[in-house]
Amino acid sequence: MQPSNFDELTKALATSTSRRHALRLIVTTSIGGLLGIGGISTAFGRHNRPRRISPASGGQRSNKDCAKFCAQVFGPNTSAAGQCTSDAAHGRGLCVQCGSATPSSICCVRNTSGYCNGTAGACCYGGQTPCPGCPTGKTCTSTGCCDSANACGATCLTAPCDSSQCLHCDPGSSACVSSCSGGQICNNGTCCIANDGSCTSDSNCCSQRCDTTSMTCVPCVMSGHGCLAHSDCCSSLVCDSTTKTCVACIPSNDSGCTDNTDCCSGLCSSGTCVCTSAGNSCATDNNCCSGTCCNGTCCGSGQSCVNSSCCNNNGISCSGSGDCCSGNCTNGHCCDSGSTYVDGLCCPSNQLCNGHCCGAASRGCCPCCGPDQSCLGGSCCGNGGSSCTSVADCCSLNCCNGRCCSGVLETCVSGFCHHN
Numbered sequence: 001m002q003p004s005n006f007d008e009l010t011k012a013l014a015t016s017t018s019r020r021h022a023l024r025l026i027v028t029t030s031i032g033g034l035l036g037i038g039g040i041s042t043a044f045g046r047h048n049r050p051r052r053i054s055p056a057s058g059g060q061r062s063n064k065d066c067a068k069f070c071a072q073v074f075g076p077n078t079s080a081a082g083q084c085t086s087d088a089a090h091g092r093g094l095c096v097q098c099g100s101a102t103p104s105s106i107c108c109v110r111n112t113s114g115y116c117n118g119t120a121g122a123c124c125y126g127g128q129t130p131c132p133g134c135p136t137g138k139t140c141t142s143t144g145c146c147d148s149a150n151a152c153g154a155t156c157l158t159a160p161c162d163s164s165q166c167l168h169c170d171p172g173s174s175a176c177v178s179s180c181s182g183g184q185i186c187n188n189g190t191c192c193i194a195n196d197g198s199c200t201s202d203s204n205c206c207s208q209r210c211d212t213t214s215m216t217c218v219p220c221v222m223s224g225h226g227c228l229a230h231s232d233c234c235s236s237l238v239c240d241s242t243t244k245t246c247v248a249c250i251p252s253n254d255s256g257c258t259d260n261t262d263c264c265s266g267l268c269s270s271g272t273c274v275c276t277s278a279g280n281s282c283a284t285d286n287n288c289c290s291g292t293c294c295n296g297t298c299c300g301s302g303q304s305c306v307n308s309s310c311c312n313n314n315g316i317s318c319s320g321s322g323d324c325c326s327g328n329c330t331n332g333h334c335c336d337s338g339s340t341y342v343d344g345l346c347c348p349s350n351q352l353c354n355g356h357c358c359g360a361a362s363r364g365c366c367p368c369c370g371p372d373q374s375c376l377g378g379s380c381c382g383n384g385g386s387s388c389t390s391v392a393d394c395c396s397l398n399c400c401n402g403r404c405c406s407g408v409l410e411t412c413v414s415g416f417c418h419h420n
Helices: 003-015 019-035 063-074 079-089 094-098
Strands: 138-141 144-147 167-170 175-178 185-187 190-192 238-240 245-247 303-306 309-312 339-342 345-348 373-376 379-382 410-413 416-419
Touching: 063 079, 063 094, 079 094
Parallel strands: none
Antiparallel strands: 138 144, 167 175, 185 190, 238 245, 303 309, 339 345, 373 379, 410 416
């Protein structure tokens, strides 16, 4: 007998199911050796018989295991179990596809005995998709057919992932996981950033308010801080779109108003706060660009309302005394009575000197005293620290080494003014 024939014999004996069959193999093999027949499998035509499935490392079952598996799935001695076993012997079908799946986890339509009825098909999780064994609205999981809403990967959940808690199914882990990223919380089914968290826009925040000054989520934006809309600002504040800050009212020429109450002037025109110019009607001071409404008419800039009429304040140009609130128009400008407009200001008459205003320090002195001088007894004298050549040059009558000492509080010692 050839060594290869001996190997075939031992393999056949290892799988033989009866002593009669084993004896027949031994006799036939001996004859085959004498006749020079190539092998025991050829003598019995094993190439025409279904191959035997050996237990595989990937979970494949043997023929015996598959027969048992098919009986547990479809019921013993049923045509469906027989077909399942036959398919397995040829390396196909449910037993081969489902590996080590338990019979109870097979997805199928079951009869009253709890077995798959074999008519609608059967499959296991990870196999055929969609699974023909599951009715419409159900999905195959590792525990059988499951309501599709509850199916999460291999797991059949008791209830769908709760979207109101920001949960969704993660097929990889077959579990419900949070949809929120780091720094977010779930607020009524929406992932958002809580107050004091960093933000770039209102939509980031649970409060829908992002303070663009601090770039943090806040319950509301306080006065002077950054905003994007009126709704960002705390109560009684509005958002000035020009400065993008919350304010008590939007000043004239700034945008962002939706009605008159948003504007300091009380007038909103096409989203911009406006004011009423001089000479036009008004209801309140805020309506007027000048801030002065006089007897229903806006005064101009630099005017006041006196005796229900607009008049010019001091220093404002005039054409006659009737234009001035003071009733005194001098050199084309309004000044108080007893003052004259010179050198760009209203100068009291006792400070005038040759057409110039000497100012309070030079009162009574003409010509006007210098910047480091004061008027004393009708004469200009030097203040402390001013240069001098004699005591007469100093108001303090104390000239020390060419410099006036300040009053009686200083004394000249060794050529320097010292405090007493």
